[in-house]
Amino acid sequence: MGVGVQNIAVRRRRADVEHMAPPPVPSDVFTRDPGHAFDTAKPPAPWVRFAIEALRAEQLEPVGELTLIRHRAGDHGLPAWPREAEFRFAIDLTDARSSVGGGVLLFLDETGRGSGWRAESGAMTIWSGADPELTELVPGAPDRLTLIGQARALSPGG
Amino acid sequence: MDGPLPLALSPAHRPEAYAPVFRAHGRLHIPGILTPDAAQGLFETIQAAQDWTRSIHLREGEDVDISVAELEQLSSEERADLERSLAESSTDSLQYIFDTIRISSEIRAGRPVAGPMQAVHDFINSPALLDFVARLTGVDGLAFADVMATRYLPGHFLTAHGDENPQERRLFAYVLNLTPAWRADWGGVLMFLDDDGHVAEGYVPAFNALNIFSVPQTHAVSMVTRLARTPRLSITGWIHGDV
Numbered sequence: 001m002g003v004g005v006q007n008i009a010v011r012r013r014r015a016d017v018e019h020m021a022p023p024p025v026p027s028d029v030f031t032r033d034p035g036h037a038f039d040t041a042k043p044p045a046p047w048v049r050f051a052i053e054a055l056r057a058e059q060l061e062p063v064g065e066l067t068l069i070r071h072r073a074g075d076h077g078l079p080a081w082p083r084e085a086e087f088r089f090a091i092d093l094t095d096a097r098s099s100v101g102g103g104v105l106l107f108l109d110e111t112g113r114g115s116g117w118r119a120e121s122g123a124m125t126i127w128s129g130a131d132p133e134l135t136e137l138v139p140g141a142p143d144r145l146t147l148i149g150q151a152r153a154l155s156p157g158g
Numbered sequence: 159m160d161g162p163l164p165l166a167l168s169p170a171h172r173p174e175a176y177a178p179v180f181r182a183h184g185r186l187h188i189p190g191i192l193t194p195d196a197a198q199g200l201f202e203t204i205q206a207a208q209d210w211t212r213s214i215h216l217r218e219g220e221d222v223d224i225s226v227a228e229l230e231q232l233s234s235e236e237r238a239d240l241e242r243s244l245a246e247s248s249t250d251s252l253q254y255i256f257d258t259i260r261i262s263s264e265i266r267a268g269r270p271v272a273g274p275m276q277a278v279h280d281f282i283n284s285p286a287l288l289d290f291v292a293r294l295t296g297v298d299g300l301a302f303a304d305v306m307a308t309r310y311l312p313g314h315f316l317t318a319h320g321d322e323n324p325q326e327r328r329l330f331a332y333v334l335n336l337t338p339a340w341r342a343d344w345g346g347v348l349m350f351l352d353d354d355g356h357v358a359e360g361y362v363p364a365f366n367a368l369n370i371f372s373v374p375q376t377h378a379v380s381m382v383t384r385l386a387r388t389p390r391l392s393i394t395g396w397i398h399g400d401v
Contacts, residue, residue: 074384076383096355098318098351098355099349099351099356099378100317100378100380102380102381104380106357106360108342111364112340112342112362112363112364113187113360113362114357114359114360115356115357115358115359115360116349116357116360117357118355118357133342133343135343135345135347136381136383138381
């Protein structure tokens with residue numbers, strides 16, 4: 001893992017996501033800002049509640065608004081947020097069969113070496129330090145939906 | 159590039175010092191493997207090469223190699239249609255499309271290769287380099303190395319595979335990256351995949367870095383993106399043991 005990157009990835013949320021069974025996100029809720037190679041939307045309330053619970057299980061709480069991102073074939077990258085909290089997180093809402101199809105959260109060190117994860121519905125990745133690459137989805141790859149945001153440690157007794 | 163290539167390993171490396179890491183992980187990334195002059199000369203040689211073929215995998219043991227010069231006679235639509243139809247006709251889980259100069263195959267077939275390409279082949283097969291690999295890996299009895307130049311353009315990729323070939327005794331695979339400046343968001347990452355399909359380790363192409371790994375080991379090259387401003391150039395192949 002790269003210098004300055006602490007990844008405490010957790011992948012225990014698949015069942016919870018399925019049981020929650022939120023409605024599919026309508027495609028027309030997404031917008032694309034100039035300069036971005038992905039679409040964003042305000043997440044439905046059930047997803048926000050799910051993220052809060054998932055973060056709480058890791059002794060974290062969200063800071064600021066959560067964002068739903070959709071990557072389609074040819075899309076890549078993550079938002080360059082101003083940092084408001086120590087941690088950032090990404091919850092995968094879709095599956096990818098292989099890393100070869102792109103959409104990999106790739107954590108690299110300054111020498112260009114690192115490791116990463118393909119999309120797995122329900123997997124939550126939490127990191128501090130440098131943001132990962134989200135690699136370009138290849139032609140024919142299914143859309144990748146990801147819930148992202150920032151988080152901080154739960155205050156004692158919080 | 160005219161004249162002999164000044165190909166030489168950097169004297170800074172101590173392969174015995176790397177051996178424990180290689181034994182532990184089965185792969186290694188070695189920056190600055192060649193002397194600066196050698197790396198620059200090799201880059202210029204590969205960059206200037208004209209005899210590329212576009213290689214597309216159809217099925218096990220069957221690859222289509224089409225001269226890039228011939229492809230360039232086609233319109234961009236015709237070329238895209240041809241490449242797409244070939245790629246989609248693949249019946250194998252392994253798929254790839256990239257440009258190559260199969261240096262060792264040409265030499266084995268008795269066909270002439272350009273002087274600089276012969277020099278590259280001879281250097282990779284030199285006692286100095288094979289001895290370096292033997293000390294690095296702790297494996298004696300290295301017989302020879304396959305050598306090919308590869309060029310990945312936007313849209314080129316290599317899906318997951320392990321490099322096994324029952325007809326050969328491939329011990330190690332290597333990739334010597336030669337593009338002077340490469341960005342992670344250009345793709346072309348050499349990815350080692352775990353059993354769940356995640357990236358256990360990835361190497362972004364770095365100029366004059368040698369990636370060497372034991373065979374078999376599941377790996378792939380991620381698609382080079384449209385953002386790439388220059389080709390991903392490498393010398394690559396396998397190091398074989400005595401049969």
